[in-house]
Amino acid sequence: MMPMANPDPRLDLxxxxxxxxxxxxxxxxxxxxxxxxxRAELEPILRLAGCPAELFVEFPRGNLGLYNAVLQRLHAGxxxxxxxxxxxxxxxxxxxxxxxxxxxxxxQPMPGAAQLLxxxxxxxxxxxxxxxxxxxTVYRWLARSRLVYTVRTVVGRDSLLPxxxxxxxxxxxxxxxxxxxxAALFAGDSDADRxxxxxxxxxxxxxxxxxxxxxxxxxxxxxxxxxxxxxxxxALTQT
Numbered sequence: 001m002m003p004m005a006n007p008d009p010r011l012d013l014x015x016x017x018x019x020x021x022x023x024x025x026x027x028x029x030x031x032x033x034x035x036x037x038x039r040a041e042l043e044p045i046l047r048l049a050g051c052p053a054e055l056f057v058e059f060p061r062g063n064l065g066l067y068n069a070v071l072q073r074l075h076a077g078x079x080x081x082x083x084x085x086x087x088x089x090x091x092x093x094x095x096x097x098x099x100x101x102x103x104x105x106x107x108q109p110m111p112g113a114a115q116l117l118x119x120x121x122x123x124x125x126x127x128x129x130x131x132x133x134x135x136x137t138v139y140r141w142l143a144r145s146r147l148v149y150t151v152r153t154v155v156g157r158d159s160l161l162p163x164x165x166x167x168x169x170x171x172x173x174x175x176x177x178x179x180x181x182x183a184a185l186f187a188g189d190s191d192a193d194r195x196x197x198x199x200x201x202x203x204x205x206x207x208x209x210x211x212x213x214x215x216x217x218x219x220x221x222x223x224x225x226x227x228x229x230x231x232x233x234x235a236l237t238q239t
Contacts, residue, residue, distance in 0.1 A: 012203075023131065171200055
């Protein structure tokens with residue numbers, strides 16, 4: 001059994017707005033999606049659209065990093081696409097979403113995730129999921145888990161905003177809920193989540209399953225580190 005994490009006892013869990021990453025924070029989606037098949041479908045479309053060849057060298061595997069790099073270069077006007085930027089981004093996102101939807105029904109909740117969302121709903125907290133996955137994928141998982149009522153909205157990849165570590169999606173959530181950044185916190189599992197929270201000026205809570213993840217978060221100065229949503233729930237119910 002892994003040792004329990006040691007969250008900062010000064011952590012204020014009385015936030016008015018709780019923002020969560022999705023994959024590996026609330027649900028184990030990564031292991032149920034055929035990401036290789038998604039890449040095999042996505043890359044030819046991007047190449048035909050005229051995306052720079054060096055992108056495929058820089059991102060030889062995976063989808064989200066490649067998608068985000070294309071988005072950033074389109075926004076910067078770094079290349080001319082064979083289709084409109086909006087059409088290309090929507091088409092790329094839809095391809096990834098198709099494969100997410102094929103796997104999301106098998107995605108299990110992270111330990112304590114459902115109970116944490118239910119507890120926050122009982123406390124009438126605003127909850128927003130901020131994710132590089134599509135909002136449709138997340139809503140499907142929430143519906144299957146009977147948790148839709150616990151979440152105010154989802155800011156996903158289909159917003160066509162820059163993905164984390166950019167702060168844009170977190171800022172969209174703050175605007176949607178009319179919440180000040182000082183009254184919000186963001187829980188996530190990755191360095192991209194941590195950096196997005198830092199850039200948006202909101203408190204960050206790490207969900208770090210492994211000792212290596214927890215050590216990395218500590219090295220970066222994260223004080224509130226939990227092994228799972230269940231451990232975060234335990235801290236919440238003590239307040």
